[in-house]
Amino acid sequence: MSIESLVSRARHICEVNGARFTSIREKVFRLLADTHGGIGAYELLDQLKQTEPAAKPATIYRALDFLTEQGFIHKIESSNAFLLCHHFEEHHPAQLLICDRCNHVEELHSTPLQQEFQRLASEKGFLIQRQTIEAHGICQSCLKKEANG
Amino acid sequence: MSIESLVSRARHICEVNGARFTSIREKVFRLLADTHGGIGAYELLDQLKQTEPAAKPATIYRALDFLTEQGFIHKIESSNAFLLCHHFEEHHPAQLLICDRCNHVEELHSTPLQQEFQRLASEKGFLIQRQTIEAHGICQSCLKKEANG
DNA sequence: GATGAATTGTTACTGAATAGCTTCTGCCAG
């Protein structure tokens, strides 16, 4: 999936939502799209400063908030990092597999897993509004490298 | 479960493990035991300072690291807070239900849920080393209050 | 009492996130 295609899809969604895909927001979107895996807010800020020297923490966090609202990105809670979602046409909860070796993040969308969690919560009378399901470990390609190395 | 009982159980486990349940570690343990729900590191630090005026961030984080190693506490990744675990006799992953209204945290231990996540990861060739499964929402007692209020 | 390892003290720093207020910009109504 090319970056330009992602950008134009995002732009279209913003139009539909009556939201403004401003220059800064697009730049942050592109930086996230360029990143393999998650990236921290301050690393993102450093990169943004190359074309937006005046950028400050608030600049990044406002852009991240916007992109989150539009459903374009996920936050990785267990590593305080942000991740572009490649199928943002509909908001969806996701389960993340984070490789601690190569930083790659795989996004799962298992409905059964979510529902089972939902069911367990219901048993306790708990109403779930937001789920965080993440795993750290080693991805397939790193495991293979290890086996061959 | 009384605090003294928790403390003595913790002390015993440390003895068995050949680990030292020092004064600072015990104080932090007690502060966590006094807390209903999760608590942030710096709030914990403020409380610790009342009896350990020299305490600094490192003091708290070292104590928290120790308590985590011993399996006494969980970290709530989605809110950067720490939580005493009341059944720490064996290390165990947990799923947390965090009430955003009253801050209460319910700890679940669903093996099926973990295994299903594990299975999904395996399908992708991913080796899980650490899981984070958390939900934010509203707990039973807050929902009841709402219904009656 | 000497010694080596674990613990704690201390200083300093990076990274994460938000608050509050000002300025700018794009759009719309008149």
Add this chain to the structure above:
DNA sequence: CTGGCAGAAGCTATTCAGTAACAATTCATC
């Protein structure tokens, strides 16, 4: 085309989260 408004971005400062590096101390053991 112009005034006004709302949303976006600038700016300053601060709090919270977490770690690094090294010095001083404590403690079990020999």
